[in-house]
Amino acid sequence: MRIVVMSxxxxxxxxxxxxxxxxxxxxxxxxxxxxxNDDLDNALMIYPDIKIDRVSGNCDFYSTYPASKVIDFAGKRILFTHGHPYYVKHGYSDIQREARSVGADICLFGHTHIPYVDIIDSIHYMNPGSVSDGVYGIVDIEPSGIMAYNAKI
Structure with missing residues (x-):
């Protein structure tokens, strides 16, 4: 199962x-x-049938979407957030604590615009970087495991 991650x-x-x-x-x-999220709304007018979920970021003024969500997908628990509620520009300890507390297998966050992939205590972490810089992320979930990596447009 493939997840395309954008921020x-x-x-x-x-x-x-x-x-x-x-x-x-x-x-x-x-x-x-x-x-x-306004950009995404415009994109969804062209691609209304794609399966998508989202959260709001610190620049999504007046958004009604939550800042973080936890979903179960392909047998894995995924925490995804913009990252600002966990102060990711100042380190990852808060988001790592949250990922552990919700039992996440995968933790996805943006905000810093810096692509990042790591595995810490069996949790896969990814920042897809910034679409505005031409980068995004892909997470493949297979029976053999999870592979997360960054890609360029």
């Missing part, structure tokens, strides 16, 4: 559209980590 599009809707177009036929789920 921080910051009015670069065309780049968001490029990612969706590239993966609309091979992604089982798209996750948007905030800071560009």
């Amino acid at each position: 921080d599009s910051h009015r670069r809707t065309s780049l968001l559209l490029n990612i969706i177009e590239r993966h609309k036929d091979n992604a089982d789920l798209f996750l948007f980590l905030g800071d560009g």
Whole structure:
């Protein structure tokens, strides 16, 4: 099962559209980590049938979406957030504590615009970077395990 992870599009809707177009036929789920929910709304007018979930970021003013969510997908528990509620620009200890407390297998966050992939205490962490910088993330969940990596547009 493939998840395409996007964050921080910051009015670069065309780049968001490029990612969706590239993966609309091979992604089982798209996750948007905030800071560009208006961009995503515009993209969904063109691609209304993709399966997507989202959270809001610190720049998504007046958004009604939550800042963090936990979902179960493909047998894995996923915490996804923009990252600002966990102060990720100042380190990852708060988000790691939250990931452990919710029993996450995968923790996805944005906000810093810096691509990041790591496994700590069996939890897969990923920051997909910023769509506005031309990067995003892919998480493949297979019976053999989880593989998370960054990709360029």
